[in-house]
């Protein structure tokens with residue numbers, strides 16, 4: 167094997183793949199079979215973290231960065247003058263196996279630029295996964311990118327070897343997509359999602375009848391949206407996220423702050439700061455929807471189309487809805503406890519467990535590790551001592567902001583200066 | 586005050602617990618032999634580790650499987666004074682049956698230790714870095730904060746079913762070795778990093794290099810956040826992470 171050549175390819179093709187933020191390797195139930203290599207039945211492990219603090223769980227690379235398309239937001243676009251490279255199928259297989267055996271990774275995340283045609287590209291991606299599964303008896307995690315516009319049979323085959331399939335919608339609005347990727351059509355993205363969703367349902371129901379039905383994409387599908395490339399609002403983004411979660415049964419929607427990599431009049435200028443704080447607020451909103459029982463219309467609506475930057479979305483909602491508070495932690499149900507600003511679901515469960523044994527006062531709450539600096543304005547417990555003043559939302563907000571040095575404060579100040 | 590001096594094995598600890606109940610000791614402390622210091626006012630009793638007594642205690646705790654987990658992991662935490670917190674928690678739970686009452690200080694302490702040990706277990710499952718030896722054994726060296734080797738063996742055995750491997754804890758000077766059938770505990774004399782390097786496969790250097798390259802190219806410079814990075818990968822773990830030791 168020519169290691170120097172492979173090294174060079176790896177540098178180019180890992181660099182081009184890094185803007186896909188998903189690195190999840192959980193949700194599959196693939197166990198080690200016949201004394202083969204690997205197991206992905208666990209939670210998914212981050213084997214390292216990049217210097218920007220993101221989890222490294224998978225070998226995330228492109229098969230090639232040659233591309234016949236010219237999407238404005240993408241480093242690999244045809245008109246961009248960069249070094250191009252392409253892996254051979256066996257090279258990707260060897261790299262994956264060798265990284266996996268050394269416990270560097272949980273598996274492979276393979277994507278690609280589109281060369282010659284969407285179908286041909288998809289076939290090559292499938293060939294890698296197939297080889298790993300059938301020839302190497304590899305039971306690690308495989309995430310394949312679905313290539314927009316490829317045919318349904320290929321999507322069906324892909325799911326037989328991959329744990330997860332994803333297709334990035336990238337631009338949340340149809341008009342934005344027209345502007346930035348005029349050669350692509352919205353339906354080219356939707357079609358593979360639809361196929362994957364249907365196949366997952368079919369294979370699941372067949373499995374109930376025939377036990378040896380193969381599994382199909384056991385970790386489901388996901389998508390990604392770029393944030394801050396077009397003028398979309400947070401409401402636009404989250405409403406389409408909700409649409410993808412419900413219509414296509416997405417496991418995850420990822421939000422990726424746009425990193426300016428190219429000079430293009432349709433896009434933010436080079437050197438524009440990555441909107442990381444906004445990205446973080448969108449993730450918080452996503453969690454509130456998936457795990458805290460919020461409806462998207464409570465958090466974003468006509469009167470409130472964008473998330474607050476200085477406070478988190480739950481606190482923001484609570485300040486707009488003070489009539490629900492204070493909540494009695496000894497009586498309230500799970501749903502209402504989860505709505506107290508500053509309380510995570512872990513704390514909610516701690517409270518539910520601890521109050522079985524005794525009525526909780528402030529000391530108890532502190533002892534079981536409940537962070538109170540934000541929560542105290544919104545709850546009462548077995549104590550005469552609680553926030554009685556009938557405070558205005560603005561006043562609560564400023565007291566909370568004063569007492570908690572937000573980890574993003576510095577960034578927030580920097581970003582404000584830009585406007 | 587009675588002091589039960591035990592040999593620091595888990596069975597020894599359980600035997601000590603047996604003795605506390607068997608002899609109805611009230612004013613009692615359980616002391617590891619390495620921390621033992623003569624005390625004029627204490628009555629010291631040496632615990633003779635006994636598998637069947639240990640087993641009776643463990644069976645007796647069966648209805649409290651959560652507490653069992655807290656005890657075992659707190660033992661692996663190797664905190665000073667852990668034995669007496671364990672005893673306190675056992676007494677409280679056997680009396681009240683509330684094995685999840687974190688309002689009780691000893692139960693809470695055990696739960697915190699258990700959490701720490703769990704975190705370290707996950708870290709080691711993530712941070713073990715194998716090097717391939719000439720004879721195709723995959724070797725890794727670790728120095729975990731707590732004694733988590735017994736907890737991670739199953740994970741690695743399931744994952745690397747077709748690969749002979751050894752993970753060695755240098756701090757505690759023992760390792761686990763998988764021979765394609767079962768995992769054994771091993772003690773090796775003169776394990777050190779130097780002779781590990783001498784027996785590595787010639788391909789090792791390339792994969793090591795490529796992993797370092799990959800680590801570099803997958804980061805995004807305009808998003809750099811060293812503080813976050815350090816929170817996830819604290820400096821004390823860098824020693825055995827090849828991506829943090831570029832050539």
Ligand code: SF4
Nearest residue numbers: 233235237240243279
């Ligand atoms: S098709 Fe994919 S790789 Fe090609 S330019 Fe568009 S986004 Fe980039």
